[in-house]
Amino acid sequence: MVAKAPLVELPFPRGNGLPTQSPLYWVGQKDRYLRQVLIRDIEELTGRRLIVYFANRFRDEAGIDDADPVYLMELLSDVNTGDPVDLLIETNGGKTDSTEALVTLLQNRLVDYRAIVANAAKSNGTLLCLAAKSIIMGAPSELGPIDPHLNGIPCTVLSDPVVAQSNFPLHSLALLAMKQTKKLAESLLRNGMLQGSAPGEVERVAQALGSRDTYFSHGSVIDHREAAQLNLKIQYLPPGDELWERIWLLYSMYDFDVRRDNYLKIFEGRARSTAIGAPPKVV
Structure with missing residues (x-):
């Protein structure tokens, strides 16, 4: 005779019991x-x-x-x-x-x-x-797209050399933010989904996601x-x-x-x- 597996008591509301909470x-x-x-x-x-x-x-x-x-x-x-x-x-x-x-x-x-x-x-x-x-x-x-923003403005816009003439600190922060995002994206891809991919593939994908070359709107x-x-x-x-x-x-x-x-x-x-x-x- 084969022993039956014990019945598992389903928690409320699936089972016949009441909740353990009040x-x-x-x-x-x-x-x-x-x-x-x-x-x-x-x-x-x-x-x-x-x-x-x-x-x-x-x-x-x-x-x-x-x-x-x-x-x-x-x-x-x-x-x-x-x-x-x-x-x-x-x-x-x-x-x-x-x-x-x-x-x-x-x-x-x-x-x-x-x-x-x-x-x-x-x-x-x-x-x-x-x-x-x-x-x-x-x-x-x-x-x-993963392009960063500062004060609601895309860093891809703030990184333009023209911006540096009027607001160099903001321009510099935008460049640093873009570098941070690009470095993080490339690291994640290289050690994850694109591990072992063809040379340049990681950089291509990170560039597509992090620039305005492929996607023109942050909400794309x-x-x-x-x-x-x-x-x-x-x-x-x-x-x-x-x-x-x-x-x-x-x-x-x-x-x-x-x-x-x-x-x-x-x-x-x-x-x-x-x-x-x-x-x-x-x-």
């Missing part, structure tokens, strides 16, 4: 708990841990900043060394120094990191994707086809794909929740969660 607390946090149920479903489908960095792209204050590495480390502390990890990224970008810190953390902590872009990982969000071994994208997914859309043409390692999931439909549902939950609750960002995994609220408006 009813009022569970109801107040139900959106987070339901997102985490879907995170676990996706993990079961992929066999990989899933963590989420989701920024409210409609708020200027939601850019990548110096506080982010601490919150990301909090999520990664729940991941065993050697576990393959997916990072769902939604962001318009932000500070390059902070992005470097996030990249360093991901590289030091993970041996198998894959990026997921459901909607948009733009600017320095694209740099976070370049740190991955591959990028999952769907029909609406977009990356973007780089979809899965164009990303693949850049020789980035893209895994495209078409509409109707089982994994994609769950990723898009999870994205939709975050997108609705951050806007309804006026969050700047949510850092979340299957058991840990931090939501960053927007500062109150000054009347």
